[in-house]
Amino acid sequence: MDGRSRRFFAPCPRGLEGVLEQELHDLGVPATSKTDGGVGFTAPWSTMYWVNLKSHIASRVLWEVGYSPYQTEDDVYRAAYALPWPDWFAPSQTIKVKVSARRCLLPSLDFLTLRIKDAVCDKFVAMHQRRPSVDTERPHIKLDAFLDQSTITFYLDTSGEPLFKRGYRIASVEAPL
Structure with missing residues (x-):
């Protein structure tokens, strides 16, 4: 797919939003927005695949x-x-x-x-x-x-x-x- 950025949301258990946000930064996601129950982020497809592969906190990645x-x-x-x-x-x-x-x-x-x-x-x-x-x-x-x-x-x-x-x-x- 192309390298354009898309919006994603990574839900997580309540209370772990800050930990997930830090994990996403560590995985190379530069821009995140923490909310109750998860973290939104903007990234290309390749980063979404990487988060799906490497995240220990997110329960899934939603496009x-x-x-x-x-x-x-x-x-x-x-x-x-x-x-x-x-x-x-x-x-x-x-x-x-x-x-x-x-x-x-x-x-x-x-x-x-x-x-x-x-x-x-x-x-x-x-x-x-x-x-x-x-x-x-x-x-x-x-x-x-x-x-x-x-x-x-x-x-x-x-x-x-x-x-x-x-x-x-x-x-x-x-x-x-």
């Missing part, structure tokens, strides 16, 4: 793909539909949508999850006449959305499994007893 103000569930749908999802993955891949919020004024995060999934699938149908399937257990693509009082931010997960599982049970063996 910020969209940001929009909202007031209603329909605003969330329109914001999700406006993004170029078919540029980032194919309709043959499975998706999972996860929504989290802090001080969100809308009544149901479950309903928002369905609206975002509908927007992504409707975008694929409009462009390719096919839609991705949903797989909540082992999806190819993990889409995260975070809402605060007035804005929604969309992320694609670049890590796959949580980073603490790197190398976990690569080869299993029969128990000795």
Whole structure:
């Protein structure tokens, strides 16, 4: 991929944001912004890969793909539909949508999850006449959305499994007893 910088967010356990910020600086990330629950940073793809490989504190690395103000569930749908999802993955891949919020004024995060999934699938149908399937257990693509009082931010997960599982049970063996 090109060397342009993109915005990422590395979530971590609460209380470890300062440690993660220092770790990111040590890994070569020059510009970071610490928030509750993680650290945002701007970097090229190569740095994102390096953070995924070397970070001991981050639980994953999320690529910020969209940001929009909202007031209603329909605003969330329109914001999700406006993004170029078919540029980032194919309709043959499975998706999972996860929504989290802090001080969100809308009544149901479950309903928002369905609206975002509908927007992504409707975008694929409009462009390719096919839609991705949903797989909540082992999806190819993990889409995260975070809402605060007035804005929604969309992320694609670049890590796959949580980073603490790197190398976990690569080869299993029969128990000795």
